[in-house]
Amino acid sequence: DIQMTQSPSTLSASVGDRVTITCRASQSISSWLAWYQQKPGKAPKLLIYKASSLESGVPSRFSGSGSGTEFTLTIGSLQPDDFATYYCQQYDSYPWTFGQGTKVEIK
Amino acid sequence: EVQLVESGGGLVQPGGSLRLSCAASGFTFSSYWMNWVRQAPGKGLEWVANIKQDGSEKYYVDSVKGRFTISRDNAKNSLYLQMNSLRAEDTAVYYCARDTNRGGGAFDIWGQGTMVTVSS
Numbered sequence: 001d002i003q004m005t006q007s008p009s010t011l012s013a014s015v016g017d018r019v020t021i022t023c024r025a026s027q028s029i030s031s032w033l034a035w036y037q038q039k040p041g042k043a044p045k046l047l048i049y050k051a052s053s054l055e056s057g058v059p060s061r062f063s064g065s066g067s068g069t070e071f072t073l074t075i076g077s078l079q080p081d082d083f084a085t086y087y088c089q090q091y092d093s094y095p096w097t098f099g100q101g102t103k104v105e106i107k
Numbered sequence: 108e109v110q111l112v113e114s115g116g117g118l119v120q121p122g123g124s125l126r127l128s129c130a131a132s133g134f135t136f137s138s139y140w141m142n143w144v145r146q147a148p149g150k151g152l153e154w155v156a157n158i159k160q161d162g163s164e165k166y167y168v169d170s171v172k173g174r175f176t177i178s179r180d181n182a183k184n185s186l187y188l189q190m191n192s193l194r195a196e197d198t199a200v201y202y203c204a205r206d207t208n209r210g211g212g213a214f215d216i217w218g219q220g221t222m223v224t225v226s227s
Binding site: 001032034036038043044045046049050053055087089091094095096097098099100101 | 142151152153154157166167168169202207209210211212213214215217218219220
């Protein structure tokens, strides 16, 4: 199975900060990577697919980059609504696997 | 409105069975791969299984192979997960999720989830 490792596990930031989350795959997954945002008690929400494609309706302050084994999710200017847990997910080969999550907290 | 609504969760004893359902509306259900994803309390996300549009292909995570069966009824716009030989480690919120159909494997629509608790 492909292991997905996110860093950091927790991130403390302020409104307006630029935030970057990293996701590393244990083997190359080309660009078959998605990013999700999840708030407590809610289902995840798709932000980015195919590593860098912004899902419809998602604010442009979210962006994704990378290919192969290293990927990043960047929030250009953190907003109050962005405090949540973020997950990466590979869909290059079965079983699809998720990273362990990165919790973005208020500093 | 595009929507997925899960049902069928509950409390079950170890070794027991449960069948989850997911009702789809607002889109052409038969055109999409569909998935089950679970989340144990306080833990991360785990993909469980998926099924092709016509049901001809199904894939599972190793931990549920031989115990869980995914199926669909396109006439009823419904997805199912039959769970047998349940274990404590199957305790989780179970979400159904739709593939994007844009290269497949990312999930653009999720249900609200249904809780499954395996305990004596």
